Amino acid sequence: EDFLSIIYRPLDENLFSEKNLNILKKIRDEIKRIESISSVLTILDVPLFKSPPVSLKDIQDDFITLESPRVNKKLAIKELKNSTLYKNLLISPDLKSSVIQANFKRDLKYEELLLKKTDLVEKKLKGELTPPEETELEKIKSELTILQDLKRKREQLAVAKIRNILNKYRSHAKIFLRGVAMIGSDMISFIKNDLTIFGTAIFIFFIIILGIIFRSVQWIILPILCSVFSVITMMGYLGLSGIRVTVVSANFISLQLIFTMAIAIHIIVRFNELLKEKPEADYRDLIIETVHTIFKPCLYTSLTTIAGFSSLIFSDILPVANFGWMMSIGICISFLITFLFLPSCFLLFKRKISIRKERPHLSIPRVLAKISERFSKTVVLISCLVAFITIIGIFQLEVENSFIDYFKKSTEIYQGMNYHDQNFGGTTPLDIIIDFEKEEEEEYDPEFDDEDEENDIYWYTEEK
Structure with missing residues (x-):
């Protein structure tokens, strides 16, 4: 699922006070009402296993959250701070900031067409695509373009609605909106x-x-x-x-x-x-x-x-x-x-x-011509000096590969990413591409054909 994340840091830096948890709850509930949002995850919703400690059976029946009546708040804070599942993801190590994750509804038709397109493109690369499949591929591309535009418009609308919700609470907390959809919307x-x-x-x-x-x-x-x-x-x-x-x-x-x-x-x-x-x-x-x-x-x-x-x-x-x-x-x-x-x-x-x-006016070309005529040696010398300095400058050029530095510090994109990098786990994209080798066909063993049904029982026992 695509999602947006909202960083919430109360101005009084007391995240677990009743007032701030109530504001967090209001933000969550209002975002949930947006049509294109499927679910919202906060520190109020995640299961707690040691606040107080519970058995596996109890967890299966009804797990404890920060909103549960029987939660031990002190133990909950300690668990959230030390949990590898929640620390740096939903809550900052200093316990002053929290993340709200708003998940978008999945577009199943778009995902289905995308899988079909991938299969057909793979066939095309192998040279196995038939003329009917070529026609189908072009049709799928057109449908995907339409669906992608609709998806982008839904996400832009959701971003705008979420911003309107967050603006009501900015006087109580520092709030930053983050996510691919938000960056895409802002870039447009x-x-x-x-x-x-x-x-x-x-x-x-x-x-x-x-x-x-x-x-x-x-x-x-x-x-x-x-x-x-x-x-x-x-x-x-x-x-x-x-x-x-x-x-x-x-x-x-x-x-x-x-x-x-x-x-x-x-x-x-x-x-x-x-x-x-x-x-x-x-x-x-x-x-x-x-x-x-x-x-x-x-x-x-x-x-x-x-x-x-x-x-x-x-x-x-x-x-x-x-x-x-x-x-x-x-x-x-x-x-x-x-x-x-x-x-x-x-x-x-x-x-x-x-x-x-x-x-009558001053002729710039005439002035430049006179300068070149009278001070030709000086002009050439200065030109060589400038060329030398610029060559030195060329070797000082560096390629900027930090995405955050593409934006001004006044933009929410920069502020959100910068705050997340400094107070949470940071963001580092990592692509893992797994290339499976084609499995070799098993060699035919005639011994299995000679076995009767009784021997089949031996080969397929529970122990085996």
Whole structure:
């Protein structure tokens, strides 16, 4: 069963007081009422064998818990503290914190389809899959995707309901919610948040930059429309192809917006230059010349960027590989849409397009050119020094493999995991893969065929 765990630590640090045990009971009972929760386990529910000591017969008839009238509380506390079953799992060694485990209801249909899928995939790997089974496998995959989405929504709803319950008691205790479902729910929230914040920030940044560069409404609107169309097209493609956005690939929208905007600005700048150079030239010819002159540089820029992102495709980490595919396809979409959309808009606007008058201003390229010309040796020397320092820095790079450090300290994911690691047994994932060797067939022994039924009795006696 999938489950959520809740760490409960009373502010007065007296876990076994009547007041705190009553709060623990209320939390347990309220969580039990959630539809998708099958059971809840706390220190109030686990069997106690030495509080007072009981015989095996008594345990079979009715075991003692902290809620039992005949429980000896002092002995119960001692047992919980020393028990290898409960210490570090349901209760901290210092007896100040306890864990509430909320178990989700099992989805039997999902589990059954998952087993069928595993069997069919195994057959496919061995090359034994028949065409009808291939069709069945695709059908099962589709059903599993639907069931998985429904399961995730149920878990997200349960997480939200549990949080609402816990919020009522945070004034009495430190409470942390933990679990795979909770992390999954929060990660989706983080992704949505990132997309909203980054998208809004980039949108505002583009308006400001385009306004400073072009000082014209049309040259602000057109690149933004072009970027938005590219992103919408890419999102539609991802939805139709079934590629899911992950934490790794969540920023593809920001990157695609930036790349599309770069190409659009190149085209607009070149078009404006031609308008100024050839004010009497045919308008359509100017558009064609703009596309011809800027096409190759933008194509080479796109190809080199695609080459960079394509290197991620060979990663063994699936989300990273998917991100490589997403960005490579996204750049192709941006390139095509920009070179189709902008020239079409130029034709629609025709001569209504305004040309910004040049004003005296500081030319950054001219300044940089003068610096390079006058201080060429110094520039090369500084560049070599910077390169040397960066090489040293490269050897100082370390790969972060601590899952907890992926999150800010203000998040509940970090706080819950950190508290559990410090006050309970900690969390260390361990995968044990057992590969059974194929059993050899037993050799045929004709002696058994020669035995009569009386001898069978000898071979199958109770002692044997």
